[in-house]
Amino acid sequence: MLFFLAFEMVLIPMYFLINRWGGAERERAAWRFILYTLLGSVVMLLGLLLVGLKGGTFDMVALATDNGSGLSHTTQLIAALAIIVGLAVKAPMWPLHSWLPDAHTAAPTVGSVLLAGVLLKMGTYGLVRIVLPMAPEGAHTYAPYLAAFAVVGIIYGSLACLALALPSPTTTLNGGSALSERSGAGGDLKRLIAYSSVGHMGFVLLGIATLTPTGVNGALFANIAHGLITGLLFFLVGALKDRSGTTDLDQLAGTSGAALYGRAPRLGGLLAFGAVASLGLPGLAGFWGEMLAMFGAFDPADGLSRPAYLTYMALAAFGTLLTAAYMLIVVRRVCMGDHPIEPGTGSEAERPALADVHGHEFAAWSPLVALTVLAGLWPAALLGLTDPAVQQLLAGGTR
Template identity: 45%
Template sequence: MENLLDGWGITLATFSPLVGAAVMMLIPREREDQHKLIALVTSLWVAFVGVLLLIQFDLDHTDRLQFGVDKVWIDVISSRFSVGIDGMSLPLILLTMLIVPLCIIYSWNHFPDPVNPKAFLILILILETGMIGTFVAQDLVLFFVFFEVVLLPMFFMIAVWGGEDRRYASLKFFLYTLFGSALMLVSFLALFFLTGAETFSIAGLSEAVAAGGVSRTAQLWIFGGMFLGFGIKVPMFPFHTWLPDAHTQAPTVGSVILAAVLLKLGTYGFIRIAIPVLPDAAVTWAPWIGLLAVVGIIYGALGCLAQTDVKRLIAFSSVAHMGFVMLGIATLTDFGINAAIMGMVAHGLITGMLFFLAGSMKERYHTLEISRLGGLLVQAPRMGWIFGFCVMASLGLPGLAGFWGEFPAILSAYNPANGVPIETFRTYMVIAALGTVLAAGYLLWLLQRTAFGNPPAEFADDPAITDTTRHEWIAWAPILALIVAIGIYPNLIFRVSDGAVDASLSDCLTVDAHQLTDEEIEALGCSDVYRLGEAAGHDDHDDDDHGDGHAEETNEHAAAGN
């Protein structure tokens, strides 16, 4: 199995869902049990490969691509089938491999109308291939293909199995993301032609840009195209308007996959492609990205306070939470991007779990209007306690994963990279901190209105309102366990991501030591988290400094800051 992983293991895991989908296409629609079994076995096989990847992943060299394959693919355009995993992609790959089988288990007896397990499960498997492929791709053409693979399955999932306004929501989702993808593709092509590198390799293009192959003006425009393409997918304010409609109308599993993984494709594009390839342009764009991030945090929180539907409120909370992720990315520091990766994983687990719960509530009450709900702790106490737990995790309660998704991102804004206006980002830090107060307000209000009090008269004696079922427990238990595990020991993520993040940042994305006194650096605990550039008298960085000890420092310093 070790030889398999070193050769084509990750490729096999990427395309196994497509094989499972192809097999399901050959089986008649009426054999629902066979379709369920094939989809579950396929997703569990992919998850098993993910466990093997984690076991064999070299944590001492997370900055290196592992389990890689690099073969000629489309020779006429110099595109290669180049895939691999490092510390930035591994947490998101494992998140994908976890969420998909749990969605299939949850759907076992929860298929939305019109009931068609064959088509529904095929779309889920195609989505899995697209999501994993995006995280492992090391070639821009390959990245774009996988990035687009997820578009049509999610479109059909909303358009066919969505709510009353499903056609409007699905078309809006499709047009927004297609427009962003077009801009992203133009940016990729501009990089290819302007660098003259004759390669779509991410590493090769990064080297070509560093060698002076692209003018500064061109870099700014190319980064702007990527910013729009990835920003729409995140989605950042003001490109977020498709998200509440898509979440509200999507079936439960569609909302879970969209929140847990699909939104991360945009943020991953920033840290994998935009910033490493165009670091100078990233420095120029950083204040604007940070501004939109904090506006999104406040706007998303205020939007939550105005919602009357549970799913729509959770959708607006995603806008706010992804604002914290983008704030960490905008700092252009290793600490900030590590915080962003933690935020992606935490948001995927917590918000995905909230959408699971919203779907189960709607199945029982046939509505998600907050004014019509109440007394969940009375009628379904276990579900009520789980809902309360997830609300606390989402608002950033220390000891749960949500805390590490917000606090380090806020802290990272105190000391952004060299060339980024420090006072501006410290202002952003204060605004983002206010967003956590608003988050507590709307989430506690949601919990009070839905879980506490007596059940409304129309549902008081409804026998259909039952507590958590076996399939729900099986689907939810791993997520709940990880929310606690990461909250208690965040180094589970930081140890994996830190070395890769540190290695991916260009020398120009370092903190200027003249911006801080020695006392400030020591007080923040940042001396080993932030890389100090030439201003600190360091002209180079040894690879040995990016191992386990450095990752442990990241966690310890963040905790000390609290």
Template identity: 45%
Template sequence: MVMSLLLALPLAVGLWLVTGGRALAVVLARRITAATAGATLLLAVATVAFGAAVDRAWLPELGVRWSFGVDGISSPLVLLTAGIGVLVALHAWVEVPPGGSPATFLGCLLVVEAGALATFAARDAVLFLVAFEVVLVPMWVLVARYGDAHDPRARTGAAQRFVLYTAVGSTTLLVGILLLVATAGTADLRRLADQAGAGLGSGTQLAVALLLVLGLAVKVPVFPLHTWLPPAHTTAPTAGSVLLAAVLLKMGTYGLVRLPVSVVPDGFARLAPALAVAGAVGIVWGGLVCLVERDLKRLVAYSSVAHMGFVVLALASGSDTGLQAALYANIAHGVISALLFVVVGGLKQRWGSVDLAVRRPALRETSPRLGFVLLLGLAASLGLPGLAGFWGELLAVYSAWTPAGDRPRVVFVACAVVAAVGAALAAAYALRVAGLVWAGDRPDPEAPRTPDTTGVERWVIAVLAAAVVALGILPMLLLSTTADAVARIGGAR
């Protein structure tokens, strides 16, 4: 019952707001959305605490069951999604972008949340695919209709690119799942993980792994399949960017863990060296672009490409440490990117643009709270010890340096070195942004002053900042949660 409510509540209210609630006053729509998101968070906590699940026949002729539940891998992502859902609902008191009905905007936020929750809780491969696709249309609406009002062509192009890439990736994923289910004889993800490819020929495992990895790599995104992400982030409204970075990208990495890594480990192992190289190149490529990028929001988007490279590199290493690193870095990136996009979105709302070439007063003088939180997010992004980004990057590099025995050590050690260089690039671009925005290396004394954080915005930022610090100081809160599930995957391999 609890699991069913967790999935049905945000979906039902979101669809009602989109279809029947468009005439609602913005204040009422905000309250309904916030109440729904809050109730969803409570249901998520209850689901994780009591291990709520649902499992019944759905399409018996096809062997597909209506099966949802959580374990040590999915629980943190369910809580992250529900928590981010509350924060973006509250952020509607700060900004409801133009482009259509406020109720439609808020309803799309809830539908995206519902789709992500279903993706993380699905225990059936076909259900996973269906839930994976639920987020496509509402996310397209958020970018295409409620994106940057100053550049309609850019937001339309970004939305079209998002749909095109996602559709191609989803089609590839569909073929991979159908091939897997047809050859394995079941769509139950738990049975598939227990079998770990037993009974599948090496060629079949490789084909399934290749299709699944390519389909999911688009959503991660893995270099060079990342080119849809920066335009989508740059033009999306703040709430859309937060959901995209903190939730949607996690669906790709979670899918890699739940499908190819767990289900066809031998096939994935043959692809792992290429995936590790792609992750390492993405780390350096994202860092180099950030060194020269002028648009601050686009810069944060490219930093996400670099951070997800660490996740991919850790997954490819094939060790339990690598899997732990990937799961930890996944959550850490979710809270760090959410914090940065809320802050940068606030700056864009105040300034009209976030062009780093424009001279402005130093944030440390005009908006010390906003400036401090920007510094905190940048420090976490570069992997400063004591903050959320540190442990994921450290463990990712370590796991690449000491990969599983069936991985080519020379390739992975080289990738570890490249990843370490990428971490240094992160420090360089973080210092560049801090110098230009926080310290004000090129201030314009006649530029208008920037208001500091107030009201709901202050509380949203405070919660995210606290999460960034808590994950850095108490990493075992997360690592202990995922340890048993990681050990089961390792044992099955």
């Protein structure tokens, strides 16, 4: 019950962060965020009550130690389904993710960082801490379906990001000027990173769904890595918006666009670093979690269909290629680019000055960069902390 209360309390400050200090359509995004997560929480609460009443206690440690022995198979199935659905909204799992892009797009920079770095992890933490040890039979029954939804989320999120990253179609007006056919928040860099979170959290869900120590350790590692990398990316996009006044990719990549390598090389370098970390470059934190999740899918727990999980692994691997594609397109469009040419003269036009990284920004972002590199080069530092806990939670019921 304390877990549930804390789970709900975080919604209140996040609602006000979005609704009070957000951007365009902040009220709609805030209401959508609160309604989706509250409805999911109601379903989760029913599952938690069922576990507590049938198990005779609400003590998380006692329930995990029993490993579901005090719950019948039917009770585990019903409780696990309710809890998984509630936690999947927060995770966010496809197709319960649709609140996330609007919330990220409308939220202020600090709201987006907290949402990506902390709130999304509460859903996957609940799956590992509650469902796996307390209802192992239910978790085993639903694991293949959870993995399937996770893989769909990986591909869906990557394709959505690719569509946002590519230049929008344009129509030519009578005067010869170009008008983008893309409307609304399409092509928004914050929205792109939000959809990338759907894909990255899909790897976390896939790792959990393998029910193996390898997969669950990978999921926990990917949780930490996603918080570090995506938090950094949202900080960088917020700084870019402060300087240029927009996060629209078509404007940032246009003739008067950012071209960060030339105008703000440190900011451009950090954005490129965040992009390659997000796509899973070996040696950075994003690599290990996704790789371990796929290793877990290669050899899932006993009783799970290995051919199905091999298919999931192959689709997840394809998702990593899509991730690399859209992230490199973003770097190419925002960080690179030629100088604009003055019409009629043929000479290079002067770009307005663009401030590089400030001291306070450097102080805030440096720990995220350092931890991303440290976790990538020394993964045992984090895995050494998670593995004993994972082994205990799985309680010897799976390999």
